[in-house]
Amino acid sequence: MINILILATGGTIVCSDHGQGLRPHYTVEDLLKRMQPDLLERNVVGKSVMNIDSSNMTPDAWLTIARQIVEASEDYDGFVITHGTDTMAYSSAALTYLLQGVDKPVVLTGAQYSMADSKTDALQNLHDALLLAGENISGVFIVFDGKVINGTRAIKTKTRSYDAFESVNYPLVAWIKHNRIKYTESVRRVFAKNQLSEEKRSNLKNLVSGLEENILVLKLFPGLHPKIFDFIRDNYKGVIIESYGTGGISTEILDLAGRVDKLVEDGIIVAITTQCLKEGVDLQVYEVGRKLPLEKIIYARDMNTDALVPKLMWAMGKTEVFAEIKNLVETPVRDDLIIAGNNHD
Known part of the structure; x- marks a missing residue:
């Protein structure tokens, strides 16, 4: 069984409207209740790191997420981060630089509509993200609307549509459809796993250094x-x-x-x-x-x-x-x- 850790950070995927506009409300446990990860042969554990609108994402929050992954890197085969769409591309890039020594897939996903909305894309996106997180690859990715995008090449180009993200100046890493992943072979080697030396493993916690915000x-x-x-x-x-x-x-x-x-x-x-x-x-x-x-x-x-x-x-x-x-x-x-x-x- 493949072990996956979901780190929940908030975003539209867990939003609800109580009269003041959409805001993060549901928990990662609520999200998992709607999923059937066992059908993917995944043992999925959920953990709430923060519950914010991604407009409130900060560099300190990037560091918090990165440290959570480093600390759990020996216990899981892959990671999924549920995240608001508005700053997801910034976060995926930041995690790419902060986690260069983590030799496992780190997948960010979210939704254009809340998990409680009848037209939600949350469950499909999360399903696809869990599928990718169990692959024998390494790197940070955004999975959205069936697209697998290099974490440093994603840009949100639409505010409401399901296909909100594009891979800019770079091919898609892969497509996901009907539980199958089709990779772009010309870039697959970029995301191949490299066995980390014991020295690199022991120094993982030093990877997540400070960020200059000014x-x-x-x-x-x-x-x-x-x-x-x-x-x-x-x-x-x-x-x-x-x-x-x-x-x-x-x-x-x-x-x-x-x-x-x-x-x-x-x-x-x-x-x-x-x-x-x-x-x-x-x-x-x-x-x-x-x-x-x-x-x-x-x-x-x-x-x-x-x-x-x-x-x-x-x-x-x-x-x-x-x-x-x-x-x-x-x-x-x-x-x-x-x-x-x-x-x-």
């Missing part, structure tokens, strides 16, 4: 005044700039590129990504991109912002040395970014 995401728009960079310099340790297109930042009347240069001189960590959902940033294409101090900033390539935020927090939590932070963020983890020549299409 960062900002800045989305550029026409007319953004350069004085925002003074505010960033005085209040934050790092900033992720969502540029235009392949990496465009204004250089003329509102010289934001020049202010980025000044920002890095003042010791602020700067990462550049794009507002576009697909195909990533390439700062070498246009003159406005080449004017950035490329050796002094972090280059996100085709990472999405939902992954870049926790990865920068994780890297800055490990070291204050810019070169080390840059190396940590720009080095692929579970294919969260693709370097030229490593394409799975």
